[in-house]
Amino acid sequence: MTFFILIPVLALLVWAVWxxxxxxxxKNQVNEAWAGIDVQLQRRYDLVPNLVSTVKGYMKHESxxxxxxxxxxxxxxxxxxxxxxxxxxxxxxxxxxFALAEDYPDLKASEGxxxxxxxLVRIEEHLQFARRYYNGSVRENNNLVExxxxxxxxxxxxxxxxxxxxxxLASQRSAPxxxxxxx
Numbered sequence: 310m311t312f313f314i315l316i317p318v319l320a321l322l323v324w325a326v327w328x329x330x331x332x333x334x335x336k337n338q339v340n341e342a343w344a345g346i347d348v349q350l351q352r353r354y355d356l357v358p359n360l361v362s363t364v365k366g367y368m369k370h371e372s373x374x375x376x377x378x379x380x381x382x383x384x385x386x387x388x389x390x391x392x393x394x395x396x397x398x399x400x401x402x403x404x405x406x407f408a409l410a411e412d413y414p415d416l417k418a419s420e421g422x423x424x425x426x427x428x429l430v431r432i433e434e435h436l437q438f439a440r441r442y443y444n445g446s447v448r449e450n451n452n453l454v455e456x457x458x459x460x461x462x463x464x465x466x467x468x469x470x471x472x473x474x475x476x477x478l479a480s481q482r483s484a485p486x487x488x489x490x491x492x
Contacts, residue, residue, distance in 0.1 A: 325462050328453075328458075328459045328462040328463075329462055329466060331453060331459070332450075332453060332454065332459070332462065332463055332466070332468045335446070335449055335450035335453050335454075336450060336468060336471075338446045338449070338450070339443070339446045339447055339450050339471045341446075342439070342442050342443035342445075342446040342447075343443055343474075345439040345442060345443065346436065346439045346440060346443050346474060348439075349432055349435045349436040349439050350396070350436065352432050352435075353399075353429065353432045353433070353436065356425060356428055356429055356432065357399075357403075359421075359425055360403075360406070360422075360425045360429070363419065363421050363422050363425060364406060364410065364422070389472040389474060390472065392474075393474055393475055400433075403429065407426065410422065440474050443474050444473050444474060444475075446471075447471040447472070447473050447474075448473075450470070450471050451470045451471060454468050454469065454470050455470060
C-alpha cells in the first residue's frame with residue numbers, strides 16, 4: 310500500500326524539480342539576453358562623445374540637440390521601463406542630429422562623421438537583434454511562469470515574469486536611415 314502512495318509523490322517531486330530547472334534556465338536566459346542588449350547600448354554610448362565632438366565644430370547653433378544627446382547617454386541604474394524610455398529619447402535625438410547634418414555639407418563629407426555614422430548604424434542593427442533575442446527570452450520565461458501547472462512551482466519559489474524591452478515608437482525599432490551621399 311505504501312508503494313502506491315510513494316510512486317505518485319515521487320513522480321510529483323521529479324516533475325517539480327524538472328519545472329524548477331526549466332524556470333532557472335529561462336531566468337538565466339533572460340539575464341543573458343539583457344547582457345547582450347547592455348553590451349550594444351554601451352557600444353552606442355561610447356560613440357556618442359565622438360559623434361558630438363565631430364559635429365560640434367560644424368553645428369555651432371545646434372547646441373541644444375548636442376546637449377540632449379550627451380545627457381541621454383545612459384544611466385544604468387534605471388529600471389527597464391525607464392531605460393526603454395531613455396533609449397527612445399536617445400534614438401530620436403541621434404536621428405535629429407543626423408537629420409541636421411544634412412544641412413552641413415562639409416560635415417556630411419567628413420570622413421570621421423561618415424565612419425561614426427556607419428558604426429552607429431551597425432550598432433543599431435546589433436541592438437535590434439539583441440532586443441529581439443531578449444524579448445523572445447522574456448516571452449518564453451513568462452509563458453513558463455504564467456501557465457499552469459508550472460506557475461505553481463514558479464510562485465512557490467518566487468519566479469516572476471520579466472518585462473519586455475520596447476521602444477515607444479515603431480520608427481525607432483530599427484537603425485535610422487540617413488543618406489550621407491554627396492550631392
